[in-house]
Amino acid sequence: MNKFIVIGIVAAVLLVGGSGTAYYFLVMTAETDGAEPAPKVDDRAFIYVEIPPVVANFDVKGKMRYVQITTSLQTRDTVSSQTIKDNIPLIQSDLLTLMQGAEFDELNAPDGKKQFIKQIEKSVNNMFKDGPKPFEMERAMITGFVIQ
Structure with missing residues (x-):
């Protein structure tokens, strides 16, 4: 049992x-x-390329004001990094055009800066999207901002 x-x-x-x-x-x-x-994690190191300062003047209520912006572009791709370095004058020219199209008060406000950064990212990506090699830029950053 x-x-x-x-x-x-x-x-x-x-x-x-x-x-x-x-x-x-x-x-x-x-x-x-x-x-x-699961999304593939990109483990390549960031590469930062600093764009020399761009200065624009604004007429604010009859008074001349100056804005100087220094930007850095972030990528992980060495070819894209070299593309940025080789085209710094073109990028500076585009940044100057963007600055001159902006309003002084917008550039001075935090939300305006965020919007300006988005415009920089869009502009730079559009500049190189049809190049011979894929262009990778993760983000643009304002690393220097001076108002006089």
């Missing part, structure tokens, strides 16, 4: 263990199969 109890307990343990294993492999793996794969 004790033999049958031991065999019954072992059979119950095997049945519960087998059911749990089957549930894990059938249900849990089915949920992860439809999931999106």
Whole structure:
């Protein structure tokens, strides 16, 4: 009789263990199969390219004001970094055009600076998007800002 109890307990343990294993492999793996794969993390180091300062003047209520902005562009790609370095005068010219199209009060406000950064990013990416090699720029930053 004790033999049958031991065999019954072992059979119950095997049945519960087998059911749990089957549930894990059938249900849990089915949920992860439809999931999106984890995004690939770019582990290349950042490269920062500083653009020399650009100065623009503004007439504010009859008084001449000057704004000097220094920007840096962030990339992880060495080819894109070299493209930026080779075209600094073109980028400076574009930044000057963007500055002259902006309002003085907007450039002086935090939200205006954020908007200006977005314009820089869009402008630089558009400048090189049709180049012979893919252009990668992650972001633009204002690293110097002077108002007189």
